[in-house]
Amino acid sequence: MSMAAQLEQVQIDNNSFTGKIPHGLGLVKSLYRFSASLNGLYGELPPNFCDSPVMSIINLSHNSLSGQIPEMKKCRKLVSLSLADNSLTGEIPPSLADLPVLTYLDLSDNNLTGSIPEGLQNLKLALFNVSFNLLSGEVPPALVSGLPASFLEGNPHLCGPGLPNSCFDDLPRHRNSAGLSSLACALISIAFGLGVLLVAAGFFVFHRSTKWKSEMGGWHSVFFYPLRVTEHDLVMGMDKKSSVGNGGAFGRVYIICLPSGELVAVKKLVNIGNQSPKALKAEVKTLAKIRHKNITKVLGFCHSEESIFLIYEYLQKGSLGDLISRPDFQLQWSDRLKIAIGVAQGLAYLHKHYVQHLLHRNIKSTNILLDADFEPKLTDFALDRIVGEASFQTTVASESANSCYNAPECGYTKKATEQMDVYSFGVVLLELIAGRQADRAEPADSVDIVKWVRRKINITNGAVQVLDSKISNSSQQEMLAALDIAIRCTSVLPEKRPSMLEVTRALQSLGPKTHVSDSYLSTPEENSVPV
Template sequence: MAPRRRRSAYSVSMAATNRGYLPFFLLLLSPLITTSYSAAEAEQPVHELLLSFKASLHDPSGALATWSSSTPYCNWSHVTCTDAAAGIAGVNSSITVSLQGLGLSGDINASALCRVPGLADLSLASNAFNQTVPLQLSRCASLVSLNLSSAFFWGPLPEQFAALAGLVSLDLSGNDIEGTVPPGLAALRGLQTLDLRGNRLSGVLHPALFRNLTSLHYLDLSGNHFLESPLPPELGGMPSLRWLLLQGAGFSGAIPDTFLALEQLQVLDLSMNSLTGPVPPGFGLKFQKLLSLDLSGNGLSGPFPDGVERCLMLQRFEVQGNAFTGEIPAGLWSLPDLQVVRAEDNRFSGRLPEFPAGVSRLEQVQVDNNSFSGGIPRSIGLVRTMYRFSASLNELDGSLPDNLCDSPAMSIIDVSHNAISGTIPEFSNCKRLVSLRLSSNGFTGTIPASLGDLPVLTYIDLSSNGLTGAIPAELQNLKLALLNVSYNRLSGRVPAELVSDLPAVFLQGNPGLCGPGLPNDCDMPSRKHQGLALAATVVLFITGAVLLAVGASAMYRRLQGKNSSPWKLVLFHPTKITAEELFAAFHEKNVIGRGAFGKVYLIALQDGQNVAVKRLFCSGKLTFREVKNEMKVLAKIRHKNIAKITGFCYSSEGEVSVIYEYFQRGSLQDMICAAKFTLGWNDRLKVALGLAQGLAYLHHDCTPGVLHRDLKSSNVLLADDFEPRVAGFGVHRAVGEKAYRASLDSDLNQRCYVAPEQNFTKNPTNLMDVYSFGVILLELVTGRPAEQPASKDCSDIVSWVRRRINLIDGASQILDPSISHTAQQEMQTVLELAVRCTSVKPDQRPAMYEVVRLLQAP
């Protein structure tokens, strides 16, 4: 795109239209414009009109090569006529021109195109026009369907489109259209589909717009983050409305009672807004056709009203991230087609009901962080389709059902932070189990050795229970990314491979365990007792020396007064550097990277080792104590795919510099942006899997979880074996939220890594990191940098891929041609995963656990 040219043209346009009399004048004039063709123009042959239109386009792939005066236009590619005689006998017919995804650009000659008699359907979607929406398209009086989606149109939405009286479908989604939605569009009384999602529309929606559009079946305004409007009650007066998609569109206030009248609704998505108050009583009573309900990410409160159990076709019930109280309506769980229940992060209470075993189609139940009590329903294991049951941070008690894994699809079990007791059952049937989290309960007995027989089990967290006995040697059979058995009463020797090879192992709080690297080494227990007397003597000597040193230090500080150092250096691991040496090394010759928050320096230590130091210029003026507390949490993170934080330095001005371990290969961005990206597919897949495992650890295995919030290829460091290390995580915690957002907004070159909802949501989520991860996956699959400002084709890799993904040969255009064809199938699979991760809708992105599972699949 060419933002400077675009903005200057737009400013000229706005300068003209902002004169008070002009919009009204244009509205009066538009009917005259539509019908003011001369007789000669009207009689111009159709093929000449279409060729004039073609001449205005840039067609790099030759997609319109068959457009020739020597061939009847109904035989041209991408042109369809309903009457076989059209173009031969001059019979007027309905004509469709579908130019979707052809890589076209240029200045559209809408004047010629709109003189084509019978032009009913026009699609210019998924191209690269980079211009304002052509006003002259309002002359296409016969149009029934107009699709201009994802074609790099910008500027205001023309009110002149109100002249298209016969229009049934209007799609302008995925562009950069700004300003308000013109109230004049209310004149399109026959409109059935209006798709404006993913633009930059703003302001308040005019009531008249929806009062008149009573024929609408499909309305999508999602992703227009700058709208500032309550939910229009007039939407409830659209009796034909089936799809209402308003996700992340700046809506506020209560859900209007008028919505209860939308009896034809199939999909209702009001998620990621600022809605408040209770859901209207009787909500759902008349929604007999509703398939999907999404109210997540709002501020809705009160009990969820009865009535939803009357939605007999409901498949998805998503209300997470609100403040609902009371019980979930009991009839919900027995709906015959229900597949997904997401109610986490609310204040629901009561007992979880038994599920209708044998007939239920439930696939995932997520009710974490509520106040549910009672036992876990035994019928969960009898639901054959269940693959995720997550109920952590509740008040559940009783024992864990031994049939929980009788469901052949069960992959994720998380009942951590409850009051469940008894022994851990033998999960011998859990052949697809990836993650088992039972931490912070009251489990007793031993760890079942049968866990070692589960082929894809990757994450085990049994911490903070009362488990006894030894750690089973069978766990060495697993390819674990996490084993946390800390704070139990385990004893005996720790299997050697678990200590040496496992990326993230937590054994602390079990004084009876012994083995290499532990306080007890198992083989020489008497050595400790033999040295007690000598140790006591040494301690007494050291204590005296320390007291003398403290006194001398206090005297020295008093003498130094104002000459004390302005820097405070905190090291979490032995590192031979002082604060003065660190700051002395902050000069340009040592700079190895630049980002939104400052520069990264390579500093050589006294012992010959190197460290990377990220100097954060965007100081949020946090106190030293605040920064230290945050950095201590981040420095404790241990995983083979997480770069180790060795320390930090704090200046009296509030500036923070973070010290990381350094890797000679540099970052993934360095490799991608090199003259030739030479990394083979197996190594690229290794980078993707390691990065996914590191992120999954940050999101789900840290307590509390850690969001990265600045994930990009420059923050993916590569060890000698191409094992990735995630760096730059948690910067927002060291600088403060306000400074973090201000710096991120200023980093225009890295905006392509940022999830679309970043600009309008107050509460960041794991799924924003998933989006950034998806962008890196696209870099690995395509071999292209995420941002290419000098490219005339497309500067954003996500848009670049979206324009090609649905073409017949789209994959061949997207996948890196330097990779062997034998890897094409795997690359195609990873490409599909990357597209899911970069979905505009957050809830359509997979969690990092699922990403790890998919990347591990053969």
Template sequence: MATAAVAGATYLPLFSAVLLLISPLIAASSSARAAALPTVAEQPQELLLTFKASLKDSSGALSTWSTSTPYCNWSHVTCTGAGAGDAVSVALSLQGLGLSGDISAASLCRVPGLVALSLASNGFNQTVPLQLSRCTSLVSLNLSSGAFWGPLPDQLAMLTSLTSLDLSGNDIEGQVPPGLATLQGLQVLNLGGNRLSGVLHPALFRNLTRLHFLDLSKNQFLESELPPELGEMGSLRWLFLQGSGFSGAIPQTFLQLEQLEVLDLSMNSLTGALPIGFGLKFQKLLALDLSQNGFSGPFPKEIDKCVMLQRFQVQGNEFTGDLPAGLWSLPDLRVIRAENNLFSGRLPELSTVLSRLEQVQVDNNSFSGGIPQSIGLIRTMYRFSASLNQLNGSLPDNLCDSPAMGIINVSHNSLSGPIPEFKNCKRLVSLYLSGNGLTGPIPASLGGLPVLTYIDVSSNGLTGGIPVELQNLKLALLNVSYNKLAGRVPLSLISGLPAVFLEGNPGLCGPGLPNDDCDAPLRKRQGLALAATVASFVTGVMLLALGAFAVCRRLHGSSSSSSPWKPVLFYPIKLTGEELLASFHDKNVIGRGAFGRVYLIELQDGQNVAVKRMVSSGKPAFRAVNNVMKVLAKIRHRNIAKVLGFCYSEGEVSIIYEYMQMGSLQDLICAPKFTVRWNDRLRIAIGVAQGLAYLHHDCIPRVLHRDLKSSNVLLADGFEPRITGFGIDGVIGEKAYRSSLASDLNYSCYIAPELSCTKKPTHLMDVYSFGVILLELITGKPAEQPALDDSVDIVRWVRRRINVTDGTAQILDPGISRTAEQGMQMQATLELALRCTSVMPDQRPAMDEVVRSLQLLRSPQGPPSTGIAPEP
């Protein structure tokens, strides 16, 4: 869900290009579209002042508008062609002025020569005025992020002079009117970030052949395949369709879009193989984003013909085979993101002179062979991440010789040999090497790297001691658990690290550790440890044998009587197992996560429910699932989504939740413009905290969420949050739960760092996840990748800035219009979020304390506190 925010930052310069594109058309239209001279009673000044009088201008932005000054000299008014004998063209640029109230379009549209109108980024809170259809001289109309709602008026089709129409970032709903196809001169159409629904009419794209820019992104209620007619829009250069519920395959006609510069189809339900020859004619393509879909098959090798390509993003699909060899050598390529696929083969050696690569992320695939020696020599390389693959061999000595290298993650592979000295890694921030077969000592030279903050070398075969030089670093994470380390742990590291980050090294000693006497005979300790290990092993084998026997008996006894699908409903809803199965198709998908897809399903009585379909490798027994679900269904709280029931089949469980029309908090944050007021954000934070505190402290039995993230926070009316997705670990089992969580790197930023090295989950892990959500609300940025120039999660992004001069101003969302009191509330919330996301669990507050802290921040004029009492 972070991808959309990154794309927005990436393509910002394109909007400037769009303005340059249409400005000559605005100027050229002055003579052709000038209205007749107004009467004395309807001079432009009077008409504009009538329009101003209908508005609420609390900031006084239009205070210069008066009859004593020529209207062409008024602020936010631009006149062109005002010479002798020339008709005047008028452009009103009123974006971001805090305007509200009614829009007197009747008087506005009588202003002669009005060719451009922008009311963007205001707070009108009304439907799109039908009378704007009278502004027939308009060439450009921008109502984006203006708090408009309701259907898209058919009457806009009367503005036949339009070349640019922008209604993005509102709450416009219903179908896209086919009548817009009459705007055949349209070059820019932006309807992104609304609530449009239904199927797109083919005629709309068949006629708009002059479009250069089309944005239908973030309209999650669309139920359409990609119209083949889009491929006939030969002038199309920028196409944004991400997050809009598109399904099916990419039409063959898309191969004809030879002018494309940006193609973003991410976060949809698209499936199948890409058309043969995909990329062959995309000579101008700069950015390709197909991420978070269901594409499969090999990736077409013709991608190497996209000689101008800079960003290649295909993560979160089911692509197989090699990544095309020619892709890696494209001269301008900066980003390769292919994580969470089924790619295989070897990673190629690259040209260290010609390559301009900055990020390579290929985690969770099946790549094999060694790490390319060239990776660390590419001078622009900032991030190399290839965890959860089958890479082998040793770590190259030059892996981070690039002067820009900041993040290395090759954890969970089959790498062996020692950790190199890495003396040239002057900008290295994160080093993740866990879950390999590395041996030898931890290099003392790591302590000389000036900005190294995160080190994870757990679950290897490292020997020796922990270098005292590591005390020189300002570490947020040092995980050395489950190695063969021995000796005295530096005192400052013991006091600054959770004990779990040192576990699994019986030879380590120091104050506060199980082995606190560093001078005791080593042999005795080893003998005791060996005896304990053998005893634990024998006991474990016996328990496993008994458990396996019991499970086999249970499965054997129930298999003959179990039907293929077993629905168990805790509320009076009308749904059978067969109906549920029939509803599991791509067009109903509204979300994806580590444990499966979420479907929006309409019941026989018209009620909508959300269904999380989970396929578990653990194959939980029906009786065990039923017992867990009964507990979850009894949870009642205004900030927790109701579990309505579940459906069971062998190896698969589908949980039925109540559905919220407003969608999730993630949808809100990843919208093109996250414009929610601070009071509403605080309301969301308090509600989530109350729900989580109820699970932790008041629910019987107490429940850990373990998968808290913004996509699992649903929003009811008035921004009242409802937590969903809790208790999954109890349904599918701990082993399957951890396996699924480890395979989903998109949401790893919500997971507490100690999860990888502890067997017992705690409520403080949920507190960490909540802290990440708090940071999202404070910054207005998605958790996974908050900024294009910083390929890190939001916790690290904030911590990098918190101690910089004016760093807090960079962190707090600049899009929030706030009072001084609210600014103080935001800073206090930021401090609380930093406590919640502390790398040391014992420094995080409990959720009941978090609730009290947030409630104290609520302003007096805000709604009264709801407490954490259960729902009646």
């Protein structure tokens, strides 16, 4: 078998490649990712460019491709397709609606014509952007209701509810042939309005009842703590008001007040694999047995065939990411160091001291929660064990492939390692040191924090410029020492990164000279978890 036939992914974004897409692309049956955005590729897309049975991500945006989009029927595992900012013409292929797991579709900034295929509204599209094309006709209703208006703009001949054209503007207006008086028209309008209200009320009651019956069918619960809550309480409590944040790659989080008055955080996982109830219970129990002050407690879970509710303890101050993103973010260095040490201790515990030797695999500042005393706790840890490795890989690949928290080797290896967690922690440490969000360290050019720091430290006195200017100079030496640790953690070469145990000890040496023994990292687990 040739090397090309064994190729699993091609990622050549943001280069200067030119030429046409190879016609042999579809012959590589092991290719699951083809990403070549921001290049100079031209010509038509080969008819078989999406023929790989395992293809899940295609990103050919920001090139000079022309011609029509071929029909795509064989890539049944395609999750994300981006062809934005090219010169593509013709209609949107109806066969896209037959791709069962297609979630992200970006066809903006092209010259596409015709109408939007009605079948696309049956997909669970998290993103559908067709802005700035030449599309016409009525937008399928389900797409209109679930899309930002900006994803449809730039198509003056599209129409639908909420759009500039309502699809009914050109209908002929008939005169009132019956000659009804103004009073009669008003009475008819009132009666009609009351009728609509009655129908709407009936529909609402029916919808709530149907929702309850459909969502509760087949639900099973396991609580590791004495929670006085039912599946009904959870489902009815998960609405827009209780939702926090924008929702992560694996689902939304809801803060729910139980009948007892206790607050809990519920994460609704939607991209789940085919784990048996017995295996799922065993995996969640593994996470629930964790006993460490820097790791969020798993209180229980509910599951059905379609989704899982993970129930966590509630922490008052929200996530570190939300805190850093505030324009008025100010936190003294001692508190930031305390957070860094706590996160490092939690990771060291997962890597070395917990019996299962777990990996977090999704470390970022939004997955670090803070209690009232700014003590950090890791959340969203080891979700691969809950949703299954295949679903985990697909979700991460489609939602955070280009995340600056991801180690460079994530782009060419599927095997998760402790070094990947170390790299992600290093990015969080840089956020604490610089007081800036990781994905936008420099607002002027949107450079992520790792690239920004590397640029700074290569100029005279650049390391000092990395430090958050809102912190007094008295902490400068400790911050520079912490910066050195963060730089080692984010080394391009995995073997150059320290272990989390080494990182913990190095950070502890910067603060007050109180030694924390290794036994503290491996908090005893004598309290077993009841099931």
